[in-house]
Amino acid sequence: MLNIVSPQTIYPLGDGVISSQSWFGSARAMRELILKESFRAHVGHIGSGLCIVEILEALFSKIMKIDSPSDQDRDRFILSKGHAALALYVTLYFKGWITAEQLSTFCGNGTTFGVHPEPQTPGVDFGTGSLGQGLSFATGAALAARWQKSKRRVFTVMSDAECNEGSTWEAVMFAGHHKLSNLCAIIDMNKQQAFGYTKDVINIPNIKDVWNGFNWDVYEVDGHNIEQLVKTMSSLNFSEGRPHVLLANTIFGKGVSFMEGQIKWHYSPLSEHDLAQALIDVSKS
Amino acid sequence: MRLTFVKTLVELAQTDQRIVLLTADLGYSALEPFKDQLADRFINVGVAEQNMVGVATGLAEAGFIPFVYSIVTFASLRPYEFIRNGPIAHNLPVRIAGVGGGMEYSHNGLTHFGVEDIGVMRTQPGISIFAPADAQQTETILRSTYMLEGPVYYRLGKDDRTIVPGLEGSFELGKAQILTEGSDCLIVSMGAVSNETAAAVVELQKSNISVTHAVLATINPPPDEGFTSLLGHYPYIFTVEAHYVSGGLGSLVSEIIADNALKTRLTRIGLNKTPDSITGDQAFLYDRYGLSPRAIAKKVVDTVKLSRVTC
Structure with a gap:
């Protein structure tokens, strides 16, 4: 039987306000929180969250212009691969937009912090969870900014398996045709999905060429190299030209030896033994 | 009803800058008044109804009142999950206009019939649903409901000439x-x-x-x-x-x-x-x-x- 650890013993409760400068480079701390919270809640989708930590850190610490979640002219963010919501909540905690108390309600009763991002959650611009919808929402948000003559940008993090969805390509074609240069999609290329490896389920051999063919600017990056992520996104022309897509190569379950690249960890929750080993692994990563 | 719908929408959009119109490549010889007079607020998204509703969701979050337009079945059934997870879940003012309720597309067959749209929409408490009976009532309904909070589904007919005797365009919400x-x-x-x-x-x-x-x-x-x-x-x-x-x-x-x-x-x-x-x-x-x-x-x-x- 699992021994449920109270959140107070996992990390110290505080007001959650930590300046973005102080936590930049804290991917290890983010991974620890993802592991501890998912263990406490006995919820899976851990590996999917661990592999986008640096992407979220780059976006929320360096790239996106968001003074507060209520700023009407803020950059918009959509976690299209909504099942990695815990990684987003942890990011919002370090950003200072949610408290430790709020984070510790993850998957509890009466909370908006569920497995997938709910629209009523602070810092969540669009609720997601059904794959293949986030890019359409993002495309509309980018079109809105253009029509309103605003300089705000729109960022969305998608999964590579999400490219199985036909609706994804409807949005890809639309954004490319309309040259929505204020839109940036980051695809978490972790190379696996719920029931197999992407190359075995639906292989897209030349995904770079496919996006390029739909009039997107394509960049291939190391999804765990935060300096490269920041440098690439900082160099994008958001004023004119094509929309941008970063094919971010990641390792599913990054940082946890027994989880990396393993299909099993798409859904499985951690046992107490798993957690202890995972925390040791992450501390060394 | 569709010509009256477009005519009324143009008049509303001329005074309300929030109104924009998206079509999934349908409405030829119907939507031109909007397209011609308000070109900067009109987009043909192509034959892509799911994306149309997704884009409308993004527009509505930023303050627009987007109308999305297609034949009933393509407007309601094909993008149904987008309608549910987009404007309904976020309570955003996306307006879905389906044209050709029932069997108005006659010879076009079952693929073009709208015979279950009200049923599937009505299972969602978070969307208003209006089904005008003729062109005159279409205008009244559109004018009195386009600014409602949250999403709206309009089930429109094709016919602009037939007027239901005695209705005289009357409409009162909830009655x-x-x-x-x-x-x-x-x-x-x-x-x-x-x-x-x-x-x-x-x-x-x-x-x-x-x-x-x-x-x-x-x-x-x-x-x-x-x-x-x-x-x-x-x-x-x-x-x-x-x-x-x-x-x-x-x-x-x-x-x-x-x-x-x-x-x-x-x-x-x-x-x-x-x-x-x-x-x-x-x-x-x-x-x-x-x-x-x-x-x-x-x-x-x-x-x-x-x-x-x-x-």
Whole structure:
């Protein structure tokens, strides 16, 4: 039987306000929180969250212009691969937009912090969870900014398996045709999905060429190299030209030896033994 | 209704900068007034209804009132999950305009029929649903509901010329419009088939059946207590809709009857089976599926007179 650890013993409760400068480079701390919270809640989708930590850190610490979640002219963010919501909540905690108390309600009763991002959650611009919808929402948000003559940008993090969805390509074609240069999609290329490896389920051999063919600017990056992520996104022309897509190569379950690249960890929750080993692994990563 | 819809939308958009119009490549020879006069607020998203609703969701979050336009089935069924997870889940003012409710696309066949749209939309409490009966009522409804909070589904007809006698474009949110008053039974109709229903009411006069005919255009939120009270006054109630009898107007009325323990007998007139491959014009199809004036009148006569004999 699992021994449920109270959140107070996992990390110290505080007001959650930590300046973005102080936590930049804290991917290890983010991974620890993802592991501890998912263990406490006995919820899976851990590996999917661990592999986008640096992407979220780059976006929320360096790239996106968001003074507060209520700023009407803020950059918009959509976690299209909504099942990695815990990684987003942890990011919002370090950003200072949610408290430790709020984070510790993850998957509890009466909370908006569920497995997938709910629209009523602070810092969540669009609720997601059904794959293949986030890019359409993002495309509309980018079109809105253009029509309103605003300089705000729109960022969305998608999964590579999400490219199985036909609706994804409807949005890809639309954004490319309309040259929505204020839109940036980051695809978490972790190379696996719920029931197999992407190359075995639906292989897209030349995904770079496919996006390029739909009039997107394509960049291939190391999804765990935060300096490269920041440098690439900082160099994008958001004023004119094509929309941008970063094919971010990641390792599913990054940082946890027994989880990396393993299909099993798409859904499985951690046992107490798993957690202890995972925390040791992450501390060394 | 669609030409009136577009004409009215242009007039509204000229004073309300939030209104934009998206089409999934349909509306040729209908949407041009908007496209020509408000080109910077018009987009043909291509044959991509899911993305159309997704884009509209993003636009609405930023303060726009986006109207998305397609044939009923393509506007409601194809992007249904986007409607649910987008404007409904976020309570955003996306307006979905479906054209060709029922079997108005006649020879185009089942793929173009809109016979379950109200049913699937009505399962979602978070979207308002309006089904105007003719062009005049379309204008009234659009003007009085386009600014409602949250998403709206409009079920429109193609026909701009046929006017339901006695309706005169009247509409009041949450209420039914009474066209004729009688004592034997109540007929409630929804949408463009209200015209066939009105013709059936005229035929019924010859059979000495005195009919109250009510047109109900507010489907969600459900009509108010006045409508419930109306239902309670008649021993026989008939619903008429160019829709499956399950899920639409007939289901709505039966729910109100059950919830309020009304002592009345309800007969739902509409489609009872999946349309087969036999094609024809709308009048032919209405006759085939029991929605012609003659078929509606016969159903009422048979039900009322048989019950009288039985009693």
